[in-house]
Amino acid sequence: MQIDYEAVQARIRDVVRSEPDAPRALERAVSEIKAAMPDYTWVGIYLLQGGELVLGPFLGKASPHTRIPVGRGICGAAAAEKQTIVVDEVSADERYLACSLETRSEIVVPIVRGDRVIGEIDVDSDRAAAFDGRDRAFLESIAGLLAEQVG
Ligand code: SME
Numbered sequence: 001m002q003i004d005y006e007a008v009q010a011r012i013r014d015v016v017r018s019e020p021d022a023p024r025a026l027e028r029a030v031s032e033i034k035a036a037m038p039d040y041t042w043v044g045i046y047l048l049q050g051g052e053l054v055l056g057p058f059l060g061k062a063s064p065h066t067r068i069p070v071g072r073g074i075c076g077a078a079a080a081e082k083q084t085i086v087v088d089e090v091s092a093d094e095r096y097l098a099c100s101l102e103t104r105s106e107i108v109v110p111i112v113r114g115d116r117v118i119g120e121i122d123v124d125s126d127r128a129a130a131f132d133g134r135d136r137a138f139l140e141s142i143a144g145l146l147a148e149q150v151g
Contacts, residue, residue: 005138008036013145022150027057029142033123034059042099042124045146046075048117053079060124063099073097078108079117084136088129104128109139113147121146
């Protein structure tokens with residue numbers, strides 16, 4: 001399926017900017033992202049609280065990882081490095097903390113305000129290597145929008 005990333009991004013920008021309530025803006029972003037992207041099996045947002053990533057809104061199976069210390073897992077690594085991490089095959093990455101047995105690939109995009117990580121967008125796919133440069137640019141732009149709104 002052909003995805004018009006720019007159209008989806010513009011729509012999410014409008015939705016997020018028109019939502020003054022920060023928790024609700026996060027929830028709506030998750031729901032728009034999930035609805036637009038068929039390969040995104042699990043979409044969630046973690047917020048950094050006292051050195052831990054705490055799971056906020058998500059869509060997909062319930063995850064056992066509702067609190068992840070910075071530095072642990074792929075989520076914790078992305079927060080520690082302040083950089084997007086893309087994993088094409090999670091079983092080959094020893095940092096990976098399993099959420100669902102079906103997950104094959106993952107992208108984690110930090111939400112950075114100033115020079116501080118305030119949270120991150122985490123997406124899992126049941127397809128190996130599901131995330132390319134367009135997904136990365138798309139999610140990084142959403143993370144930028146959320147950084148304006150939250151924190
Ligand atoms: N896989 C993540 C944990 C979060 S679940 O995917 C929702 C990690 O390795 O940090």
